[in-house]
Amino acid sequence: MSVLEVSHVSKSYGSKSVIVDVNLSFEENKIYGLLGRNGAGKSTLLNIITNRTFADDGEVKIDSENVADNDSKLGLMYLMSEVDLYPNGAKLSQIIADSELMYGDFDHHLADRLVDQFGIDLSQKFGKLSTGYNSIFKLILALCLPVKFVILDEPVLGLDANHRELFYSELLDSYATNPRTFILSTHLIEEVANIISDVIILDQGRIILNQPVEDALAKTHSVVGPRQDVEQYTKGLNVVGRDNMGNIRANYVYGDLDDRPLPDTLQLSNFDLQKLFIFLTNQYEGGRPNEN
Amino acid sequence: MKTSQVTKYLFKKQLPLIGVVYLTLIVLIVVLPFILALVSGTLSSFSVVDQLRSGSVSAVFGLYIFVISTLSYENFKFLIQNGISRKTFFEAQLTVNGLLVLIGNTFNLLYGYLFLSPITNHASFNLYTGAYAQYFTNPIINVALNFVMSGLLLAVGSLLGMVIGNFLTLFSKVVQRLILIIGPIAAGVVILFIAKAMIDYRFRMSWVVNFAKLILGYQASGGYNPFPLMITLLLFGCVLALIVRVLFARKQLKRD
Numbered sequence: 001m002s003v004l005e006v007s008h009v010s011k012s013y014g015s016k017s018v019i020v021d022v023n024l025s026f027e028e029n030k031i032y033g034l035l036g037r038n039g040a041g042k043s044t045l046l047n048i049i050t051n052r053t054f055a056d057d058g059e060v061k062i063d064s065e066n067v068a069d070n071d072s073k074l075g076l077m078y079l080m081s082e083v084d085l086y087p088n089g090a091k092l093s094q095i096i097a098d099s100e101l102m103y104g105d106f107d108h109h110l111a112d113r114l115v116d117q118f119g120i121d122l123s124q125k126f127g128k129l130s131t132g133y134n135s136i137f138k139l140i141l142a143l144c145l146p147v148k149f150v151i152l153d154e155p156v157l158g159l160d161a162n163h164r165e166l167f168y169s170e171l172l173d174s175y176a177t178n179p180r181t182f183i184l185s186t187h188l189i190e191e192v193a194n195i196i197s198d199v200i201i202l203d204q205g206r207i208i209l210n211q212p213v214e215d216a217l218a219k220t221h222s223v224v225g226p227r228q229d230v231e232q233y234t235k236g237l238n239v240v241g242r243d244n245m246g247n248i249r250a251n252y253v254y255g256d257l258d259d260r261p262l263p264d265t266l267q268l269s270n271f272d273l274q275k276l277f278i279f280l281t282n283q284y285e286g287g288r289p290n291e292n
Numbered sequence: 293m294k295t296s297q298v299t300k301y302l303f304k305k306q307l308p309l310i311g312v313v314y315l316t317l318i319v320l321i322v323v324l325p326f327i328l329a330l331v332s333g334t335l336s337s338f339s340v341v342d343q344l345r346s347g348s349v350s351a352v353f354g355l356y357i358f359v360i361s362t363l364s365y366e367n368f369k370f371l372i373q374n375g376i377s378r379k380t381f382f383e384a385q386l387t388v389n390g391l392l393v394l395i396g397n398t399f400n401l402l403y404g405y406l407f408l409s410p411i412t413n414h415a416s417f418n419l420y421t422g423a424y425a426q427y428f429t430n431p432i433i434n435v436a437l438n439f440v441m442s443g444l445l446l447a448v449g450s451l452l453g454m455v456i457g458n459f460l461t462l463f464s465k466v467v468q469r470l471i472l473i474i475g476p477i478a479a480g481v482v483i484l485f486i487a488k489a490m491i492d493y494r495f496r497m498s499w500v501v502n503f504a505k506l507i508l509g510y511q512a513s514g515g516y517n518p519f520p521l522m523i524t525l526l527l528f529g530c531v532l533a534l535i536v537r538v539l540f541a542r543k544q545l546k547r548d
Binding site for chain 1: 293294297298300301366369370371372373374375376377378379380541544545547
């Protein structure tokens with residue numbers, strides 16, 4: 001069983017700390033969602049994990065072996081990112097052949113099917129691709145290369161709704177056929193909420209949440225009712241956000257409710273991952289909890 | 293280690309460029325002057341032999357291997373995307389440059405000895421034939437030593453290109469441009485300063501001259517011994533290779 005471990009990784013650019021003492025563990029055959037606001041440090045973290053850039057401190061290991069300058073471990077990962085690292089003048093078919101040479105294998109059967117479904121022409125040059133087809137081509141590579149850790153940084157950038165839908169469906173299909181670890185870094189939380197098994201929220205270079213989605217959502221509670229009753233009920237709880245609708249108040253709690261009795265005037269339910277993300281990232285930003 | 297795969301990838305990518313270089317050389321040395329002579333009506337005074345004599349194939353190949361060695365960031369991007377370590381890239385790039393030097397050097401010497409030398413009445417065509425060919429009288433030894441010395445010169449040129457290219461890749465594009473502008477200006481100023489010092493203050497350069505004589509293998513009899521230069525090139529090449537290894541280990545994706 002392969003485990004990707006990130007231990008005490010920190011990175012600064014000048015005086016700005018981008019990643020601060022990050023510790024993570026990615027287990028085999030899970031789909032992780034790495035969520036964070038713009039500039040949270042997601043791409044930097046993924047670049048450090050794949051040894052594209054160096055951390056100031058800490059290390060990244062796969063199966064207890066450092067990945068730095070280690071072909072056998074680096075070859076277990078593929079990072080699809082917004083940044084283009086392929087030669088612009090190379091034909092897509094040539095890039096596939098060269099990538100196969102480096103990784104030692106390539107699922108041509110799946111690639112042919114995806115090429116057909118997405119309608120991409122492999123005789124085109126990489127530099128001539130539109131943003132959407134650029135993403136599609138890199139996604140095809142990501143799904144067809146023989147790696148244990150498929151890391152996708154903003155995978156649906158430039159894709160229309162139909163292609164996004166097709167990609168998510170193919171990703172799940174590929175995962176079912178060939179289980180491996182996926183790390184999805186994205187802003188489109190609602191789209192991946194039903195796909196990911198674990199959620200990691202990165203905010204200002206720090207991990208503020210790292211849990212199975214199910215566990216995280218089980219701790220979300222929206223308490224709705226008359227303002228006074230809501231305030232009374234949620235007193236002492238971890239209220240991460242608030243909504244006002246006239247006299248009706250909704251307080252969003254993240255954490256246990258400690259078995260306190262629920263008054264008849266209040267309604268209790270869970271809220272979704274996107275709301276949790278917004279509340280947590282606003283809260284840890286140093287500002288006041290979200291209040292509309 | 294995936295050195296063989298990376299070597300194959302880099303070699304396949306860089307080998308066709310040798311053909312392009314030699315074709316360009318033929319065009320520049322023979323075809324273009326021929327067309328110019330034809331157009332200007334001076335075809336009667338045009339001589340292919342003279343053209344070939346004046347064009348140094350070895351120097352052009354040296355320039356090619358130097359320039360191609362400076363370019364490494366594009367390959368680094370592709371290789372790091374495909375899970376290849378810097379160490380493997382370094383080893384493969386060194387192997388590929390070595391192979392290119394071997395191919396180019398072999399072609400240059402075959403061209404020199406079998407084609408150029410006979411048609412130019414055994415005129416010198418590279419450093420060895422110009423300065424060191426008299427040290428040994430045995431032609432086989434001379435050819436062998438010429439091969440080694442020319443190869444070492446090309447290898448050092450390649451390593452120098454790798455040092456410069458990989459040093460520049462450590463910086464952002466803006467800093468790279470600044471270095472490329474300020475570097476030659478600074479070098480020019482230093483050279484002017486030294487030249488002025490030599491003229492104005494009769495700066496004693498005897499140790500420099502003696503050192504140069506030692507490296508070049510100058511002998512009191514007026515001839516040159518090829519071995520000091522070959523040993524110097526070998527040592528210099530080893531130092532450069534170590535510097536290149538350090539620079540490769542520091543490569544990372546740029547933010548710009």
